[in-house]
Amino acid sequence: MRISIDADGTIWEDEYPNIGKLLPNAKKIINKLYSEGHDIIINTCRAGKYEKDCFLELELQDIKYHCINKNLPRDIKYYHMDCRKISADIYIDDKNLLGIPKNWDEIYNIIQQHPLYKKINN
Secondary structure, three states: OEEEEOOEOOOEEEEOOEEEEEOOOHHHHHHHHHHOOOEEEEOOOOOOHHHHHHHHHHHHHOOOOOEEOOOOHHHHHHHOOOOOOOOOOEEEOOOOOOOOOOOHHHHHHHHHOOHHHHHHOO
16 A cells, blocks of 8 residues: 655654654554555655755654655556656645544554555455
8 A cells, every 4th residue: 555644743743944853653653554565655845955854864763665755666667657746545644634643553543444454454
């Protein structure tokens, strides 16, 4: 399953342009989803120096992901293009209509209810 995850306000507290404090269990759950075989795409509005800060913080925190601000290479190859919108089955972003839980254990419980999660992990 493709999972797009926003950075500021979702992985860590929103302190833009600085990197905020890592949110509870974000690393644990993101790395768990990665190890379960899900594709993790970090989708952030950060660009230039600030996008690099995101790369560096993910590396420093040892948070696993497949790509940042682009679609998966296999999807680009399959469709012969990389559109501007990140293609995902689930989008985790604090700016969505109803917000998100601040505890990543709750986010993981919600993801487990997704039909594709059940299909992949059963």
